[in-house]
Amino acid sequence: MKRGKRLAMLAMAVLLGTSLLMPARYNASAQAAAPEPEASAACRTDDHGLDLQTMTDTDAPHIQAIQFLGATTGRAAGNGFMIGTSDGGCHWQAIYNTGKLSFSQMEFLTNSVGYVLAKTSATKQNTLLKTTNGGSGYTWVPTGQYGFERIDFLNEQVGYGFTRAFTFKTANGGRTWTKVTTPPNSRYVHFITEDKGWVITVLAAGGYEVKRTTDGGRHWTDSLKVKAAVNYGGAIYGTDSSDIWVMLYGDSGMSQTSYSLFHTTDAGAHWKQVISHPTAGGGPAPGAVAPAGTLNGPAGRPTDMAVIGRNAAFLVAGSGALDTLQFGRSLDDRTWSNLPIAVPGYEAKLSFISPSTGYLAVTSLSKSGVYRTTDGGKTWLKRFSLPEPR
Structure with a gap:
């Protein structure tokens, strides 16, 4: 390893405090023993007395990511902090609170081991980091010139990093990355296993095509084609390779976004349009026009599923x-x-x-x-x- 890169990694480790220990109140055994909260009256609803640090003095603290591993064990993270609970949110404590990292995504695999995407300043791209102590300290995971917009780890060794145009895979916990072959004009990729995955592609003439792979991306087959006047992208959700939900976006305007939601339960052999949500500001939703009021989804712009x-x-x-x-x-x-x-x-x-x-x-x-x-x-x-x- 070159001396400059070694020094950069050491500096990052010092900055992120990798020698910190997970707070004593937040550990795996405590999570397993925590009772299920029963009465909301026993739970606090304020900031639990936490003085959370942010990246700059002008920032207001706000949450940007959340992940629960079970009914009682969870974390929330924001622009300079990460907090945790072991009793379903009745009580929260600070896990990371230095103001040096702004978290956008958490991928905890166990209560101790996880990967996060975070920025070290508002002007820099996302950095991939790994924790083995529950989130109080981090080590840098190099991703080359790319700052991932999204990550998805199947286990501690196998994971995927996504930019707008490319998909990368690691099989050794992030030590090395290889580019996954995806179809031209790919906009969103989701792998359920190392072999089975799905992708949303945009068509030059407008509209979308959803494809699937069963061999890790070496070959992709057409599964769903949707007409649309615009093709701004979408998202794929699901934990079973044959049971997949696909969100496709139309246009936006007047604080509204048109969108459609499709679902397959048989690996794409058949699709059902569950939502067709046109808006006054965004125009028609992608796909076939549904009778007024029959397939409406939540109003506004979808923010998560x-x-x-x-x-x-x-x-x-x-x-x-x-x-x-x-x-x-x-x-x-x-x-x-x-x-x-x-x-x-x-x-x-x-x-x-x-x-x-x-x-x-x-x-x-x-x-x-x-x-x-x-x-x-x-x-x-x-x-x-x-x-x-x-």
């Missing part, structure tokens, strides 16, 4: 023109329901651990906080909130 097993899908949307987030779900692949959520904010992330229990993090600059549901999103109880920006 969570899928649990087969058929259970949850979607949150928001808009700067709306005072509350919008939420919907499907539990049977036959019906989609939009539910009154009554949670303030216009952007959010989801982390569901079962069809009934899930967490929502409001990632808006204001009203940032964490909410919990135990009835599949019918009702939400606040578990944490950050002070409003001054």
Whole structure:
């Protein structure tokens, strides 16, 4: 290793505090023994007395990512901090609070080992980091010239890093990366296993094509073609290679985005359009025009989706023109329901651990906080909130 690169890595390690230990109150044995919260009256809803650091003095602390490993064990992270809970959000403590990292994604594989995407300054691209002590300290994982927009690790050794145009794979925990062959004009790739994956591609004449691979990307076959006036991209969700949800975006305007949601339960042999959501500002939704009012999804712009097993899908949307987030779900692949959520904010992330229990993090600059549901999103109880920006 060249001397300059070695010094850079040492400097990064010092900056991120890799010698720090995980807080004593936040450990794997504590998580296993933590009881299920029963009464919301016993849970705090404020900032739990945490003085969270941010990257600059002008930043207001706000949550940007959330991940729960079980009904009680979870983390939320933002622009300079990471916090954790071992009792379903009733109590939170600081795990990382130096203000030096702004977290955008967490991929914890166990309560100790995880990968994160974070920035060391607002003007730099994402850095990939690994923790083996629950998130209090990190080591740098080199990714060459690329700053990943998204990561997905199947286990501690095998993972994927994504830019807008390219997909990279590591089989040794990030020591080396190889480019995965994807079709031209790929916009979103999702691998369920090392062999089985899906991709959204955009067509030159407008519209989308969804393809799948069963050999790690060496060959891709057509699965779904959708007409659309524009093709700004989309997202793929699912934990089973034959059970996949595909979100496709239309145009945006007036704080609204048109979008459609498609679902397959047989590896793409058949697709069902679950949502067709045109808007006044965004125009028609991708795909066939549905009768008015029959396939509407949550209003605004989709900000995150969570899928649990087969058929259970949850979607949150928001808009700067709306005072509350919008939420919907499907539990049977036959019906989609939009539910009154009554949670303030216009952007959010989801982390569901079962069809009934899930967490929502409001990632808006204001009203940032964490909410919990135990009835599949019918009702939400606040578990944490950050002070409003001054």
